Every structure is written in structure tokens, then in C-alpha cells.
Amino acid sequence: MFNHIASEADCDPNNIMFPSKTTYEWTxxxxxxxxxxxxxxxxxxxxxxxxxxxxxxxxxxxxxESIQMALVVVVxxxxxxRHMVSQSLEKIHLRVETAATADxxxxxxxxxxxxxxxxxxxxxxxxxxxxxxxIQAIDRRLPVIFITADSGTSTAIEAMQLxxxxxxxxxxxxxxxxxxxxxAVDARRLMSTPVALAADPVSDQAGKVFVGRSPQILDVLxxxxxxxxxxVPVLIRGESGTGKELAAQAIYQHSxxxxxxxxAINCAALxxxxxxxxxxxxxxxxxxxxxxxxxxxxxQCHGGTIFLDEVGDMAPVVQGKVLRLLQDQRFExxxxxxxxxxxxxxxxxxxxxxxxxxxxxxxxxxLLYRLNGVTIFIPPLRDRREDIQPLLxxxxxxxxxxxxxxxxxGLSPQSxxxxxxxxxxxxxxxxxxxxQQAVLNAIGPIIIPEFLPRQITDAHPVTAAPxxxxxxxxxxxxxxxxxxxxQNSSLDDLSAFIDSELRSKTTDLYAAVVDRVxxxxxxxxxxxxNGNQSRTAEILGxxxxxxxxxxxTFNISMEHKVRMDNGAEN
Amino acid sequence: xxxxxxxxxxxxALQRLGNDQSLLTALTAYFLEDAPGLxxxxxxxxxxxxxxxxxQTAHGLKGLAATFEAIPFVQIAADIEAHAKAGDRSTISSLxxxxxxxxxxxxxVLEASTKSATPTS
Numbered sequence: 001m002f003n004h005i006a007s008e009a010d011c012d013p014n015n016i017m018f019p020s021k022t023t024y025e026w027t028x029x030x031x032x033x034x035x036x037x038x039x040x041x042x043x044x045x046x047x048x049x050x051x052x053x054x055x056x057x058x059x060x061x062x063x064x065e066s067i068q069m070a071l072v073v074v075v076x077x078x079x080x081x082r083h084m085v086s087q088s089l090e091k092i093h094l095r096v097e098t099a100a101t102a103d104x105x106x107x108x109x110x111x112x113x114x115x116x117x118x119x120x121x122x123x124x125x126x127x128x129x130x131x132x133x134x135i136q137a138i139d140r141r142l143p144v145i146f147i148t149a150d151s152g153t154s155t156a157i158e159a160m161q162l163x164x165x166x167x168x169x170x171x172x173x174x175x176x177x178x179x180x181x182x183x184a185v186d187a188r189r190l191m192s193t194p195v196a197l198a199a200d201p202v203s204d205q206a207g208k209v210f211v212g213r214s215p216q217i218l219d220v221l222x223x224x225x226x227x228x229x230x231x232v233p234v235l236i237r238g239e240s241g242t243g244k245e246l247a248a249q250a251i252y253q254h255s256x257x258x259x260x261x262x263x264a265i266n267c268a269a270l271x272x273x274x275x276x277x278x279x280x281x282x283x284x285x286x287x288x289x290x291x292x293x294x295x296x297x298x299x300q301c302h303g304g305t306i307f308l309d310e311v312g313d314m315a316p317v318v319q320g321k322v323l324r325l326l327q328d329q330r331f332e333x334x335x336x337x338x339x340x341x342x343x344x345x346x347x348x349x350x351x352x353x354x355x356x357x358x359x360x361x362x363x364x365x366x367l368l369y370r371l372n373g374v375t376i377f378i379p380p381l382r383d384r385r386e387d388i389q390p391l392l393x394x395x396x397x398x399x400x401x402x403x404x405x406x407x408x409x410g411l412s413p414q415s416x417x418x419x420x421x422x423x424x425x426x427x428x429x430x431x432x433x434x435x436q437q438a439v440l441n442a443i444g445p446i447i448i449p450e451f452l453p454r455q456i457t458d459a460h461p462v463t464a465a466p467x468x469x470x471x472x473x474x475x476x477x478x479x480x481x482x483x484x485x486x487q488n489s490s491l492d493d494l495s496a497f498i499d500s501e502l503r504s505k506t507t508d509l510y511a512a513v514v515d516r517v518x519x520x521x522x523x524x525x526x527x528x529x530n531g532n533q534s535r536t537a538e539i540l541g542x543x544x545x546x547x548x549x550x551x552x553t554f555n556i557s558m559e560h561k562v563r564m565d566n567g568a569e570n
Numbered sequence: 571x572x573x574x575x576x577x578x579x580x581x582x583a584l585q586r587l588g589n590d591q592s593l594l595t596a597l598t599a600y601f602l603e604d605a606p607g608l609x610x611x612x613x614x615x616x617x618x619x620x621x622x623x624x625x626q627t628a629h630g631l632k633g634l635a636a637t638f639e640a641i642p643f644v645q646i647a648a649d650i651e652a653h654a655k656a657g658d659r660s661t662i663s664s665l666x667x668x669x670x671x672x673x674x675x676x677x678x679v680l681e682a683s684t685k686s687a688t689p690t691s
Binding site: 077078079080081083084087088091122124149170171172173174175178 | 583586587588590593596597600601604626629630632633634636637639
């Protein structure tokens with residue numbers, strides 16, 4: 001099967017996807033067997049394949065899902081709380097084990113190694129805070145959510161400062177609790193999934209890995225190694241989908257803070273006021289709806305590492321507070337006067353041109369200087385094309401396992417050629433998504449072009465690494481015959497894409513979908529305005545600089561103009 | 571007791587439970603089974619001067635009743651808990667009768683809701 005192919009292929013990096021002659025012969029034999037089986041049991045087999053492809057989990061997928069389900073331990077002496085929480089969390093496909101006493105709870109945590117613990121702060125015999133300390137002695141990175149009777153008490157604040165993940169107050173609001181626990185499960189995975197600094201995907205079996213042997217990616221690995229142990233801020237730069245969060249996780253896991261929390265915040269995903277409150281917390285009554293005091297991530301993450309993704313999208317008011325935090329590790333909650341000290345390492349990432357944003361006064365210069373104590377630049381995939389094949393191999397292996405389609409042996413020569421020549425504007429994230437879709441679509445052991453998404457089969461081959469187009473375009477308006485195009489501009493399959501990502505248990509769905517929608521939106525409005533960037537910016541309600549940035553990021557090409565730049569016309 | 575405040579608010583309770591009626595029914599059954607024992611435990615703890623147990627039991631009752639948005643009962647239980655933490659035994663004794671009255675009203679409402687939710691044959 002695939003493992004056999006992979007082991008042969010390891011010897012020859014140019015032969016990563018294809019069966020050797022012997023294996024190829026095996027493939028033909030298997031196809032013949034498959035054909036005769038489908039003639040004999042056709043409908044049954046087709047039905048099973050269709051189930052796997054269209055969302056109703058087949059037997060393999062179900063088994064896989066049960067293996068992957070996160071475990072939550074609930075410790076509360078009130079059986080009605082244990083019952084309601086179990087019922088609620090099971091609805092979102094989490095496994096739940098319960099304990100009625102602190103001692104039972106600790107035994108359960110030791111025995112089952114859960115992903116999240118929900119812990120009553122006030123139990124007979126022992127304080128939840130003592131239990132938290134014992135849990136931390138067992139597993140320092142295990143997110144613990146306290147269940148309290150009163151949200152504003154000093155005990156709850158103390159719990160947060162001791163390193164609790166969050167707290168919820170009674171009476172419990174189960175839909176909110178589900179969201180919080182799911183976020184804690186995600187945080188746990190971010191902290192626990194090992195990021196190997198290996199250049200060879202073969203060494204990666206379970207965790208995430210930087211794949212590639214190109215000099216560019218080796219430089220990234222070296223930079224991570226150099227900076228991880230130093231307690232300085234790091235700015236990670238690179239286009240969307242290049243793996244900036246993975247780099248941040250790797251830095252964290254190789255730092256002396258690895259036993260303390262790691263929290264990731266996407267600054268572009270929250271409205272400005274919400275982001276400020278999320279980062280710094282707020283006092284009761286600070287704004288409409290602030291019905292209780294809230295502890296922010298900077299307070300919660302004391303001793304740990306905060307990853308500020310999309311930092312270029314942060315509002316000026318938040319930039320000011322983050323600057324102060326970087327300078328003296330102090331801040332105030334929104335609506336509060338008390339100055340709070342913390343000890344947090346900040347890793348930031350962006351795909352935005354921060355220097356240009358400083359010039360246009362949309363990003364603070366002093367914050368930029370503070371953030372980029374060290375800068376790591378992750379190159380786009382088109383600039384390290386030699387890594388494409390090892391990456392394809394890596395994602396094939398992961399998708400096979402994640403989707404329980406172990407019968408898939410590899411890519412046909414035509415598919416490999418298309419994938420190798422593709423420009424990958426969405427970088428690694430796009431590649432993973434493409435491979436997943438191909439594996440899901442595949443019927444039979446070999447992935448032929450028919451199973452690849454349209455953006456690959458419809459794309460024009462890349463002959464050289466293209467620079468982002470329109471970069472040097474001085475004019476505001478371009479030739480009216482030049483319509484912007486992108487290789488991934490259709491939203492027709494958004495729903496299918498989301499379904500596919502959900503089945504693959506992705507942990508990056510928000511970014512992937514936002515990326516896809518934004519790409520479509522910008523392209524569509526550019527088409528509508530015949531490429532007029534000012535008009536596009538006006539319609540979208542964003543700055544022209546943002547439009548230019550997104551055109552470069554998404555590799556949106558104005559076909560007529562590209563050819564003019566290349567001297568093929570005029 | 572403020573008659574304007576309803577004994578429970580099933581709509582709010584149900585919303586908090588993700589509109590899961592069967593879960594609300596199960597929690598009602600738990601309350602009806604567990605709360606009478608806790609009420610007895612609370613009285614006994616107060617009589618024996620076991621303040622720590624008064625705190626725990628009042629806290630437990632408060633949490634149980636909060637599920638049903640039983641505000642009048644929850645308020646008295648919270649007062650008892652607070653006074654117990656402050657070691658104020660005389661106030662606790664004065665709060666037990668109103669707590670008992672609210673408890674009886676609450677049990678009556680919950681029993682009625684259980685009967686109305688039980689399908690008739």
C-alpha cells in the first residue's frame with residue numbers, strides 16, 4: 001500500500017508519488033480485482049464510496065472520528081451539573097467523564113489524560129483552587145475551566161491568575177459553554193501537537209511538521225531554533241497560508257515557556273472593541289453588555305506566550321495598549337483603573353506591508369519596532385518550488401490517514417505535473433485543501449486529474465516564479481480590457497469546501513474560509529470596476545493600500561497588464 | 571417575598587439549556603429528588619452549629635434552583651450562604667422559614683411542570 005510506496009520513494013526524491021514498476025504492476029492487478037469486484041458488488045461498493053465522499057460517514061470515518069474525539073472531565077459534586085454538561089458536550093461530539101469529588105477527579109485526570117477539565121470551584125472538603133494546583137502538577141498545559149456560582153468573586157480572579165483557562169458561572173448557559181469548551185480543546189491541541197523542526201516529512205507521523213529541503217525553509221528552521229529560547233518578541237511575516245501559526249507554535253514549543261499557556265488570537269477575526277476586551281479584559285459596566293468582569297488573554301496567559309495573528313489588522317487603540325504591554329508588561333482592563341502586571345511573550349504575524357502602513361499612518365512605527373525584535377520571513381511556496389513534491393507527499397499521507405482512505409496509492413503522472421506547475425497563490429493551506437479534496441473525490445487507488453479541484457485543472461502552468469502582479473502599477477485605472485482573474489475565484493463550491501474541511505478535522509477552517517471568500521470578493525469587485533482600484537476600495541469600504549496588498553497576496557492578475565509588463569504585447 | 575417575581579422562568583431556563591426540553595425534565599426530576607434532602611441537611615447543620623456545612627448546603631441549593639431561574643429561592647439561599655460565611659447564625663435562623671416557603675412554592679411549580687410534561691396514556 002502507500003507506506004510501501006513511500007518507503008521506496010524516500011530513496012529517490014524525484015519518485016515520490018509514483019509506484020515503482022513493481023508497485024505499478026500491483027496497481028494494475030488491484031485495479032483488475034477492483035473492476036471485477038465492482039462488477040460483482042457494484043452498488044454496494046459505490047454506495048460506500050459515495051458515503052465517504054458526501055459527508056455521511058462510512059464505517060471507517062466513524063471509527064476514525066471516535067478515535068479523534070476529545071475528552072472532557074467534569075468534576076462537580078452536583079449531579080445535575082454533571083448530567084447537563086455531559087449531555088451538552090456530547091452533542092458537539094466530545095467525550096465526557098465525570099467525577100463527584102476532587103479526589104475522584106484527580107484520579108480521573110491522571111488515568112484518562114483529558115483534553116479539558118471542567119472543575120467546580122467550591123466542592124465539599126477541598127477548594128477547587130487546590131485541585132487546580134494538583135492538576136497543574138500532573139499536566140501544566142491542561143486547560144481547566146472553573147464552574148463558579150458568582151462570576152465576579154475574588155476566587156474566580158485568583159483562579160485565572162493561577163492559570164485556569166476560563167470560568168463559567170451558574171446557572172450554566174450550555175450553548176456558550178459548548179463554544180468555550182471547544183475553544184479550550186482547540187487551545188489544548190495547539191499546545192500539544194508537536195511541531196517537529198525536521199526537513200523530512202518521513203519523520204512526522206502524528207504531529208505537524210515543516211516540510212521541505214529548500215534553502216529557504218532551512219533558513220526558517222534555523223531562525224526558529226535561534227530565537228526560540230530567547231525571550232524576545234518575534235514577528236513572523238509571509239503570505240497567507242505559508243504556515244505562520246505553525247512557526248509560532250514551533251517557537252513556543254522550543255522555548256522555556258513551553259510548560260505555560262499558548263494562546264492564539266486572530267486580530268482580524270474580531271471587531272476592534274471585542275479584540276481589546278479579549279486581549280485585556282474588561283470591568284463590569286465597561287460597555288453595554290459587560291455584565292460582569294472579564295479576564296483578558298494577557299492576564300490569563302501569565303507566564304506564557306500569546307500569538308497575535310494578523311497583527312496588521314489591529315485598530316490603533318489596541319495597538320497603543322499592546323505597545324505599552326510590550327514595553328513594561330502592564331495594562332488596564334477596559335473600563336478599569338487598576339494597573340495589572342503580567343509576564344507574556346508576544347509572537348506576532350502578518351501578511352500586511354507594515355512599513356507601508358507605518359507610512360500611511362495606519363500602523364504605529366513604535367509598535368512595529370517593538371514587535372520585530374526578530375523577524376522571520378516564511379517564503380511563499382512559489383519561491384521554493386523544490387518543496388512542492390515533498391509537501392504533496394506529506395499531505396497525501398496525512399489526508400489518507402485523516403480520511404481513512406488508506407487504499408489511495410498516489411498521484412498519476414498527469415496529476416503530479418499539474419500540481420507541480422500550479423502557482424499555489426494560497427500557499428501551503430491551499431495545497432492541503434487541494435490534496436484533501438482530491439483524496440475525498442478519488443475513486444480507486446490513483447488520483448487522476450479528474451479528481452483534482454477545478455482551480456488546478458483550469459490553471460495555466462507556471463514557467464517561472466511570478467512576482468505578485470500589479471505591484472509596480474502606478475496608475476489607478478488600468479486598461480478596460482484587463483479583467484482581474486484568480487485561479488480560485490469561484491464560490492460555487494464553498495459549501496462543499498467547508499464540508500470537506502470539517503470532515504478532515506481541520507484546525508484552521510476560519511482562516512481558510514475567510515481567505516477564500518475575501519479572494520472571491522476582491523476579484524469580483526475588481527471585475528465590476530474594470531480593475532479600478534480606487535473605485536474598488538470605495539465600494540468595499542477599505543483603503544486602496546489594502547486593495548493593493550490583497551491583489552499581491554492573492555496573486556490576482558490583470559491578464560492584459562501582465563502580458564504588457566512581460567513585453568509580450570505592445 | 572416579592573409576588574411580582576415568578577417562582578421560576580421556564581423560558582429562560584430552557585434557552586440556557588439549548589432548548590432541550592428533555593434535559594430540563596431530567597434536571598427537574600433531579601431537583602425534586604435531591605433538594606428535600608439538602609433542605610433537611612441545611613436545617614440540621616444550622617441547629618448543630620456546623621457553619622461550614624451551612625455554607626456548602628446553601629450553596630448547593632442555590633446552584634440547583636438557579637437552573638430553573640427560581641430567583642426568589644436563589645436569593646434567600648444566597649443570603650444564607652453569605653451570612654454563614656460571615657458567621658452570623660441568628661440571621662440564618664430567621665431566613666430558614668422564608669426559604670422553606672419558597673421551597674414549597676418551587677416544588678409545587680416543578681411538580682406541576684413534570685405532570686404537564688408527562689404524556690398521558
